[in-house]
Amino acid sequence: MTNIKSIKAEGGLTEEAHPSFFKATLAIIQKDLSAEFRSFELISAMLVFSLLVIIIFNFALELDVKVRQSVTSGVLWTTFAFAGTLGLNRSMSVEKDRGCMDGLLLAPVDRSVIYFGKAISNLIFMLVVEAVVLPVYSLLYNVNLFRLDLIGVILLGSIGYAAVGTLLSTMSAQTRTREVLLPILLFPVVMPVLLASVKASNGLLTGAEFSEVLTPLNLLIVYDVIFIAIAFMVFDHVVEE
Amino acid sequence: MYLETIPDTSAYMIGGYAFAFIVMGIYVFSMYLRNSNLKRDAETLETLQAEEAKKSGTKKNKS
Amino acid sequence: MQPRPLVLKILDFASVIVLAVATYLALVFAPTEAVMGQVQRVFYFHIGTAWVGLLGFIIAALAGILYLVTKDARWDRFEVAAVEVSTLFFFITIVLGAIWARPAWNTWWTWDPRLTTAAITELIYIAYFMLRQGIEDPERRARFGAVYTLLGGISAPITFMVIRLFRTIHPVVVGSQSAAAQGGFSMTSDMKTAFFFALFAFTVIFIDMMWHRIRLGNLEDKVEQLKLKVSM
Numbered sequence: 001m002t003n004i005k006s007i008k009a010e011g012g013l014t015e016e017a018h019p020s021f022f023k024a025t026l027a028i029i030q031k032d033l034s035a036e037f038r039s040f041e042l043i044s045a046m047l048v049f050s051l052l053v054i055i056i057f058n059f060a061l062e063l064d065v066k067v068r069q070s071v072t073s074g075v076l077w078t079t080f081a082f083a084g085t086l087g088l089n090r091s092m093s094v095e096k097d098r099g100c101m102d103g104l105l106l107a108p109v110d111r112s113v114i115y116f117g118k119a120i121s122n123l124i125f126m127l128v129v130e131a132v133v134l135p136v137y138s139l140l141y142n143v144n145l146f147r148l149d150l151i152g153v154i155l156l157g158s159i160g161y162a163a164v165g166t167l168l169s170t171m172s173a174q175t176r177t178r179e180v181l182l183p184i185l186l187f188p189v190v191m192p193v194l195l196a197s198v199k200a201s202n203g204l205l206t207g208a209e210f211s212e213v214l215t216p217l218n219l220l221i222v223y224d225v226i227f228i229a230i231a232f233m234v235f236d237h238v239v240e241e
Numbered sequence: 242m243y244l245e246t247i248p249d250t251s252a253y254m255i256g257g258y259a260f261a262f263i264v265m266g267i268y269v270f271s272m273y274l275r276n277s278n279l280k281r282d283a284e285t286l287e288t289l290q291a292e293e294a295k296k297s298g299t300k301k302n303k304s
Numbered sequence: 305m306q307p308r309p310l311v312l313k314i315l316d317f318a319s320v321i322v323l324a325v326a327t328y329l330a331l332v333f334a335p336t337e338a339v340m341g342q343v344q345r346v347f348y349f350h351i352g353t354a355w356v357g358l359l360g361f362i363i364a365a366l367a368g369i370l371y372l373v374t375k376d377a378r379w380d381r382f383e384v385a386a387v388e389v390s391t392l393f394f395f396i397t398i399v400l401g402a403i404w405a406r407p408a409w410n411t412w413w414t415w416d417p418r419l420t421t422a423a424i425t426e427l428i429y430i431a432y433f434m435l436r437q438g439i440e441d442p443e444r445r446a447r448f449g450a451v452y453t454l455l456g457g458i459s460a461p462i463t464f465m466v467i468r469l470f471r472t473i474h475p476v477v478v479g480s481q482s483a484a485a486q487g488g489f490s491m492t493s494d495m496k497t498a499f500f501f502a503l504f505a506f507t508v509i510f511i512d513m514m515w516h517r518i519r520l521g522n523l524e525d526k527v528e529q530l531k532l533k534v535s536m
Contacts, residue, residue: 247339250407251341253346253403253404254346256403257346257349258346260399260403272513282527
């Protein structure tokens with residue numbers, strides 16, 4: 001493999017040959033988003049699945065007006081967790097199937113760029129789905145979910161979920177059992193995100209004191225920071241060829 | 242002074258301890274089984290390896 | 305495979321002895337608790353196994369980090385041993401906890417922070433083994449295992465901290481009004497003796513089992529290498 005620096009010295013390649021971290025990450029996100037917005041196969045699958053889950057919950061739990069208040073955040077987060085698994089799996093298997101992963105690994109960029117690019121794309125897909133699910137749920141159950149603070153909690157929770165999920169889906173994609181393994185690996189480890197998000201969302205929806213919401217929120221932020229850092233440090237070990 | 246009788250929960254206690262010992266015992270036994278199986282495999286493989294070395298040794302001599 | 309070194313033989317013997325002594329202390333020496341009766345005695349083994357379960361969890365995470373840094377397969381074998389032995393002891397912890405809960409709180413299970421975290425931790429261990437089973441390449445197996453023990457090791461304590469916040473919402477377990485229902489009982493000095501000795505005994509047993517499991521791992525590795533050589 002020829003030395004990129006020497007080629008640069010000869011004036012053979014432009015700055016694009018060795019892109020900055022930011023530009024490279026953006027390129028990966030762009031690739032994923034443009035591929036998705038052409039076919040919408042990932043988001044539509046996640047969306048339909050989410051709506052079906054909400055309908056199932058309607059029959060599984062008697063969501064009468066009184067119960068609804070206390071159960072909404074749990075139902076929402078369960079839906080997001082399951083739909084998220086779908087998205088993560090599909091997103092990673094598509095890379096493998098199309099051989100993109102090999103191409104990405106050969107690119108002259110830091111491996112963590114791949115991680116951040118994929119994680120942010122996965123996050124965006126999750127957020128798109130959540131953005132549709134929230135109004136639908138609000139309509140179906142006559143609950144006002146259009147609050148900035150609630151959206152903030154959902155954003156933080158989704159960040160944690162996507163951060164760990166992307167790392168683990170990269171691993172599970174390389175096993176024999178592939179997609180089946182992801183929920184088994186992911187759910188126990190992402191439990192703090194689900195728990196803290198549910199607790200915080202619940203606090204907001206039932207009008208609890210701010211201190212009751214602040215504590216799980218803090219833990220959620222701590223989790224996000226710690227696990228993004230860990231994923232960043234460890235991702236190299238997960239994609240070595 | 243009126244003293245309530247202590248409830249007889251010894252059945253649970255016996256069950257608990259029995260469970261703990263049985264599980265630990267099963268694990269130790271499983272390690273023993275795995276160990277003896279692996280030892281057998283190692284011996285078989287070593288014999289195979291020695292035979293192969295002899296064969297290639299005699300082949301070299303012939304050629 | 306080398307025969308057992310003398311230290312291990314002594315340790316095996318010592319493990320049996322301390323287990324016997326711990327059992328005696330728990331079943332005979334310690335006084336019967338006034339409210340719950342004999343079932344409280346499972347508490348000694350419950351805490352002993354919980355302690356080593358958590359210890360193993362931490363050791364596994366550290367071994368994982370060391371493997372990723374050094375890429376030395378010995379740390380991988382150490383990590384597998386830690387997870388396997390801990391899974392076992394933690395399983396005993398959970399079941400003993402349920403056995404204790406049933407007569408004390410009138411329910412087999414309660415979603416209190418410790419029990420829930422224990423269940424989740426056990427699931428992390430099980431997921432670890434499922435992950436390793438799905439990978440053929442031993443080097444990748446070791447790498448992924450190490451990453452997962454690290455993730456699990458850090459998320460479990462955070463889970464515990466978060467669940468504690470839920471206590472205000474979920475009702476306390478319905479049971480008798482005695483102190484036992486709230487899970488508390490004060491320990492007499494005899495009980496404390498049994499308690500601390502149980503901790504010590506299970507630590508010894510844990511080290512003994514880990515040593516054996518590591519030796520087993522070494523043997524597994526040797527057999528795999530032989531298989532590769534012979535098939536060539």
